[in-house]
Amino acid sequence: MQPVAMNMIANAVKKDRVAHAYLFEGRKGTGKKAAALFFAKMLFCTDLREGFLPCGRCLQCRRIDSGNHPDLLIIEADGASIKTEQIALLREEFAKKAVESDRKMYIIENAEKMTASASNRLLKFLEEPPAKTTAILITENVHQILPTVRSRCQHIPFRSRTKSGLISLLIERGIPEEKAPLFAQLTNDAEEALKLSRDEWFLQGKGIVIKLYEILNSKSLADALLFVEQEWLPHFKEREQMDLGLTLLLYIYRDALFIRLGRTGSLVFPGQLEKWKHYAVRKSEKRLAAEIQEIIEAKKRLQSNANGALLMEWLIRKLREGSVIV
Numbered sequence: 001m002q003p004v005a006m007n008m009i010a011n012a013v014k015k016d017r018v019a020h021a022y023l024f025e026g027r028k029g030t031g032k033k034a035a036a037l038f039f040a041k042m043l044f045c046t047d048l049r050e051g052f053l054p055c056g057r058c059l060q061c062r063r064i065d066s067g068n069h070p071d072l073l074i075i076e077a078d079g080a081s082i083k084t085e086q087i088a089l090l091r092e093e094f095a096k097k098a099v100e101s102d103r104k105m106y107i108i109e110n111a112e113k114m115t116a117s118a119s120n121r122l123l124k125f126l127e128e129p130p131a132k133t134t135a136i137l138i139t140e141n142v143h144q145i146l147p148t149v150r151s152r153c154q155h156i157p158f159r160s161r162t163k164s165g166l167i168s169l170l171i172e173r174g175i176p177e178e179k180a181p182l183f184a185q186l187t188n189d190a191e192e193a194l195k196l197s198r199d200e201w202f203l204q205g206k207g208i209v210i211k212l213y214e215i216l217n218s219k220s221l222a223d224a225l226l227f228v229e230q231e232w233l234p235h236f237k238e239r240e241q242m243d244l245g246l247t248l249l250l251y252i253y254r255d256a257l258f259i260r261l262g263r264t265g266s267l268v269f270p271g272q273l274e275k276w277k278h279y280a281v282r283k284s285e286k287r288l289a290a291e292i293q294e295i296i297e298a299k300k301r302l303q304s305n306a307n308g309a310l311l312m313e314w315l316i317r318k319l320r321e322g323s324v325i326v
Contacts, residue, residue, distance in 0.1 A: 002031055005156045009035065013042045013052040019154040021126050021135040023111075025142040026158025029189025035158070036107050036136045040064050040072050043134060044101055060101065070099035073106040082114040087121040094130055103132035111137035112144035119146040126152040160188045170194070178271030182206075185251060185268050201235075202244075208235055209248040210272070217279040221320045228312050242308050243299060246315075250295045256280040257288040294318045 005024070012018045022039075024032040041054035041061050048054060054061050063069040073093060075086055090106060098104050108114070114122065126135065126149065137153060139145055161169070163184055170180040170190065175197050183193035196202050208231050215224050236242040251268040258266055259280040264273055280288070298315045302308070 002035060002158050005035055005158055006038075008156050009039050009042065010052045013039075018043065018134060020129040020133060021153040022137070023142065023145070023150060023153035023155050024136060024138045024158060025155060026140070027160045027188050028140055029187055029192060030158035030160055032138045032158050033107070033109065036138060037064055039134075039136065040069070040105050040107075043103060043105060044069065044071070063100075071101050071104045073104075075106065075108045077110055077113045080113070082108065082110070082118050084115060084117040084121055087114075087118045087125070091121070091125055094125075094133060098132075103134065104130070105134045105136070107136045107138065109138050111139045111149075112141040114145075116146075119149055123149050123152070161190075166190060166193070170197075178269075181270060182251070182268050186247075205235055205241070205245060206248060208232055209245055209252065210269075213249065213252045213276075214279075216316070216319055221317065224316050224320055225313060228316055229309075232312060233309055236308075239302060239308070242312075243302055246295055246299050246302065250292065250299070252276075253288065253292050253295060256283070257285065257292065260285055260288055291319055 024036060026032055038054070041056070041064050042048070042052055044060040044064065045054035046058045046060055056065075060069065064072060067074075073090060075082060075090060078086060094104055094106070108122075123146065129135070135153070137145070137149070142150065142155075163181075166184040166188060167180045170183055170193055171177050173190065173194055175183060175194070179197070183196055186196065187193050212224070212227060212232060215227050232245065236245040252272075255267045255269050255272070256276060256279065258264065259273065259277055260283065264270070267273060269276075283291075294315060298311055301311055
């Protein structure tokens, strides 16, 4: 839960000072949408406890839970963006009277995806909001939202969990202690982390990345290139998939540098410490730092539409330059 954010919302409801528009901002996994729906229950519930806590049992609360409350509208991106037509339909809908209560509410997810024309159309709506209307804009990238739109919303920040806190939560939820740091590194969203921990494609891909690292440090260049051709490329087919593979490889090389520096308490793959130690200590800190930069460069080139197979061949040759054959 987000104590600061929830206190701000609860105080607004208790003091009957609900603003006409809010901007929930924070990283993915910080509970912004869940808080927005809880806020909706605070406003629509017919049996509030202590002046602000929704009962969760009345018709209004149950309809919000089921996603079919007639006076609550949720707008999501249509494809890659939120379009002008969607905001126009929103304005038409809110020109009508509320169906089951005396107020209406709308939530715009990923509000940074609004087109410029959609943002301008929403701006006019925010400048002259209908009575008893509450808007909640949800975003992970607040600076991509039109400044004039931002200025008309009350900002409520959602803070990320600490890495250690998320790791502890994941361990409580059943992820083994030696595996939890990886999932906490990949996402701040506990549910997404748990989903990843059960994803067969991801788990197989993680094994491929680990195997590639070991081959790079124990076998020949030809062996590494053959492994990429036969195992890596058939698995990491799409650009996003390959980027994830490179991210995992980056974490491994970062771990190698931390092992070399003696900072073993910060490893993403703590379960591999003893196995990888003899690879890490055979390289200088300078060389390991250079390899990390090479992987970062590969990720940049991938985003610039570089050919995946040629990119991996380039990277393998660069990484193999400083590897030690055992």
